[in-house]
Amino acid sequence: MKRYINLFIITLLGAGLLAACNKQLEEYNPSGLTVDQVFSTPDGFETLVNAAYSYNRWWYGKEEGYSISEMGTDLWTSGTGDKYPDLTQYINLQASNSVMGGLWRQLYSAINLCNTGIARVDKAGLTADRKVIREAELRFLRAFYYWHIVETWGGVHYTLTETNGVQTTANRTPVDTFYAQIFRDLEMAAANLPRTTADYGRATKPVAMAFLARMYLTRGQNDKAAALADSVINNFGFALQTKYADLWRMDNLQNKEIVWAVNYMKNLVFNDRLDATLYPNGHSRGANNGHLMFTMKYDDLPGMQRDIANGRPFNRYMPTLYLLQLFNEKADARFDATFKTVWFCNNPATGRRGMKLGDTAVVCTKYIVSPADTAGKPYRVYDRNTSYLSGEGGSDRTHYISLKKFDDPTRGSKDEEQSARDAYIIRLGEMYLIAAEAQINLGNKGKAAEYITTLRKRSIIPGHEAEMQVTDADMSIDFILAERARELAGEQLRWFDLKRTGKMGAQISAHNPDAAKNFQSYHIVRPIPQDQIDAVTNKSEFTQNPNYQ
Incomplete structure (x- = not known):
């Protein structure tokens, strides 16, 4: 999906941060337009919705997102070039970590933009059908971003209203409240989004259903997770690639297995690095890295x-x-x-x-x-x-x-840091794994084995069929975690998988001695950035997560 983001909207986003920045910026609005004027036109409102999508680029296909979601688990340890050993090996992880600060600011800016759009959609001059779709997209995105927030930091600041100016207080809201809203938003999105879109990268009905299946699994609502995952598998024309390797070919990125992806553009001019407002100093090296x-x-x-x-x-x-x-x-x-x-x-x-x-x-x-x-x-x-x-x-x-999943031999030069590779957020293979895990939790091991058998079929090396067969007796959460590793390694899900299944400490202890030296149970939530703690005025109410300084 192309991004045409109005500079005026970016000014609004800056005001949506939870806490004040350390230095004040003088804002310049050369057009003289007000927020009400911009967002009350269909074209202006479209720029808001497009901008709301752009924040998934801060996490998916980016070093910061990998450091949080794949590292510090049982699957990966540090190479020589690791920049964030406090995250990846839990070495004195504290509130001063720069990744925590950057992602906190961007995720809450995304939430504020979604809240702004949802509150103003009725006055945007959209046709009735377009209004419903755009509100559904914003509600989907709000749920998507709030999931990242609540799983990363726990019960932190929560709001459904637009923030104008600098907010100096914050609340502590229970995790259950976050998830109740996540479910409300996703259910509305799934009911109102179109089945397909010609604008690749936008949320659709099956995208909302797939993410809702992930959320239901996360919260132990296994019957709903199983039903939704099965529906995405069977009712929307998705199909597993014939060969697993085909998923990663640069000439086959928009294939039938991809439910939702960040659409990084082939023309690198349109990618993040050259957007000086959103990504100053070429933050995160632009595009997919x-x-x-x-x-x-x-x-x-x-x-x-x-x-x-x-x-x-x-x-x-x-x-x-x-x-x-x-x-x-x-x-x-x-x-x-x-x-x-x-x-x-x-x-x-x-x-x-x-x-x-x-x-x-x-x-x-x-x-x-x-x-x-x-x-x-x-x-x-x-x-x-x-x-x-x-x-x-x-x-x-x-x-x-x-x-090598993310290799890009189509880059223009040997030193090019940007890749036009799309970053997959949800693909059909995960739906088979969600359905299987939910069925195991429901006691239906035979049904779980059927999903795994289907998923594995495309990866069997001829002549080794027997070695890839699974039985009811194989089905367990430990098996599913191993199978998810084989299928999804590197795809920015592992930390959430271990947290969801309650296996974080055991898996790290057993299989990642580098991280096991420092991992403590309190690491299943991350430290709130120190500048946020310092900036709020209600410090007795908005406190740091336990055991962090």
Whole structure:
């Protein structure tokens, strides 16, 4: 969905922050228009709705979002380039963390914009049918953003009214109140949004239903979660891709498996980095930057140099050994579709003797390789004992098996930080997993196994069908968590999965010793940014989350 955001609206957003900024800005409105004038016209109101969508770009496909939603779990640990070890390994995580502050401000700006639009939609001059749809979109987005807020920080500030100017007080609202409103908004959205849209990236009826299924599962309403997920699977024309690897092809991003995505545009001029108002100083490197985050540093190795195909390696995150071992790569095609294990020579001049262009230059493996097996080989091998310590923690945090789902070989140059890859928020594969988990919780293990069997079918390597079969007896929450890891690794859901299932501490303790050294039970909510705590005047009522300073 293209974004044409009026500068005047951005000025309004700045006023919607929960707490005052440290310095005051002089606002300049060259058009002389007022808020009432802009939002009382159909065109002006459309810019508000488009702007409300733009805030999902602060989380999805961005380093900050990955650091919160994938890191600090059982699946990922720090690469050498990790910028936020306080988030990713819980090393003295405190209210001063800059990611917490940035996302708090943006999410509450998004909430304020949604509240503004919902309050003003009746006076926007829209046709009756368009008014219903735009209000439904805003209610969907408000629920979407409030979910991120309440799961991240718990029972914090809650409001359904437009904020004008600086607000200096905040409330503490129970989590149940947040979810009651999330359900009201999503149910209204699901009832009133169209089944399809020609404007890719907008919310539709199945988008609202899919997200509502996720919310029902989160709150233990398993019968409703199962019914909605099943409806999305069967009633809206979605279909699993024939091959799991096809999901990640740059020429196949808008495929039938995608329920909802952030539509990053191929023309990078229209992406975030050049929007100086929303994203000052090229914040978050614009567009999708997932391709930067999970790639190991290959360009310092013999026979290799940085190129477009292999990506620009920020090496922020590396998979835990646990994640790699969840896959039977001989039977499950998702392993090879998810991870890169071999790098081919693109710089023979620096390679070992006799190495030619296209020869194997680097191999990373989760297995132990003996010196005898590599003797005389022209390529470099990083095996389990090289990349990982005996307790599964990272050892060589620079060279390791790398997630390749988000690679973008269509970038214009080897140093380009932006990718036009869409960031998937909801896809059909998750609906099968939601339905299966809900059925397990309801005691219907046979039905759960049917969903998993269907989901796995497209990932079976021929000749290994028996190894990919599941039975009723296999169905458990632990199995579902493992299957979600195999299917959804890196897709910004893992932290929420572990929190929903009550498995955060146990999984981290068992499978991520780097994070386990510091993780405490209170980390299931994050610290409220210190500048928000400092700015409110009702400090006795709006206090920091427990155990943070």
